[in-house]
Amino acid sequence: MIGGSLRDLNAFVVVASERSFTRAAARLGVSQSALSQTVRHLEERIGIRLLNRTTRNVSATEAGQRLLARVVPALEEIDLGIAQLGNLLDRPSGTIRISADEYAIHSVIWPALERFLTTFPEINIELSTDYGRTDLARGHFDVGVRRGNLVSKDMIAVRIAPDMPMAVVGAPSCLDGRARPKRPPDLSDYPCINLRLPTHGELLPWTFTKAGKDLRVTNPGRLVFTSIAQVRQACLAGFGLAYLPRDYVEPHIEAGELIEMLADCRKTFEGYHLYYPSRRQRPPALGALLETLRYHG
Incomplete structure (x- = not known):
């Protein structure tokens, strides 16, 4: 009974993912009529409709x-547990190609990989820095890492990090003779260091939250970089204010090298x-990486 329920639930998940009984049936290796009957019986047992069906799609x-x-x-x-059992018989190996933005690599992925690579010496990692919504299949990536x-x-999707607060910071020398900005629009009076997103070619907007509403500000500045490491370096040197992940600049704030504003x-x-893209036939190497990165906070 439990096994049958799991199969029915898995069938429902695949249909909902594919938004099509035809594609889901091909993916599961069953007939479309059999799959439709499986989902219908699941709905009857639960007593509520789970899918809207039209001639064009399913939702x-x-x-x-x-x-x-x-x-x-x-x-x-469940899949992870099975993969872990398989790891006892088949040592994880192979190459995992990861697409992630620069800060994800710096703050989350690399700290975990330092341990991971020691534990699994037969696994190779290839990291590609990308800020866009990467098509994993087209880019030949195994996994991607982005904000939720x-x-x-x-x-x-599996969460691998806590929420990420941002901060506007500047070196004390940058504020000599100036009052600190009190509102986001005040930033237009200060030199600002911008980040151009390499994938999109656009400047990263500085986003703030007040009374439950978001405000985006685009600030002028003499310096534009495509790396947050360069933005932080120029900010520390006193060339302008910067908009960066707070964890990334927290040591410099605590040391008095940077001052946070508009907190x-x-x-x-x-x-x-x-x-x-899929739970099915996940290689042991990917299962091991997922378990290493999984956020338990």
Whole structure:
């Protein structure tokens, strides 16, 4: 009974992911009619419709979306447990290609990889810095790492980091003879150091939160970089204010090398998630990486 329920739930998850009984049936290796009957029996047992069906596509109902939010992580844990058992027989090996932005690599991935690479000497890692919504299949990546709100809904996503507060900071010399900005629009009166997103070619907007509302500000400045490391270096040298992850500059704030401003309207972004396209046939190396990076906070 339990096994049958798990199979039915997995069938429902695949149909909801593919948004098509035809594609889901091909993915599961069953007939479309058999798959449709499986999902219909699941709905009858639960007593509520889980999918909206039209001639063109299939979408989850509100009840279906709530069930997906519970079932997908549970199936992920089951797959992970099976993968861990397989690791006892088959030592994880091979190459994992990861697409992530610069700060994710600096703050989350590399600190974990230092331990991971020692534990799994037969696994190779290739890291590619990218700020865009990378197509993993087209880029030949195994996994991607992005902030949670940037991950496509059709991906399996696992949180690997806490939420990320941002900070406006400047060296004391940059503020000599100047009052500190009191509101985000005041930043237009200060030299600012901007980050140009290499993938998009646009400047990163400085986002603030006040009374539950977000405000985006684009500030002029003489310096524009494509690396947050260079932005921080120029900021420390006193060439302007910078908008950076607070954890990235916290040691410099504590040392008095940088001063944080506008902390009362600090924006906090959702934390990083590792994502990939399918739960099925996940290689042991990827399962080992996922368990190493998983956030337990």
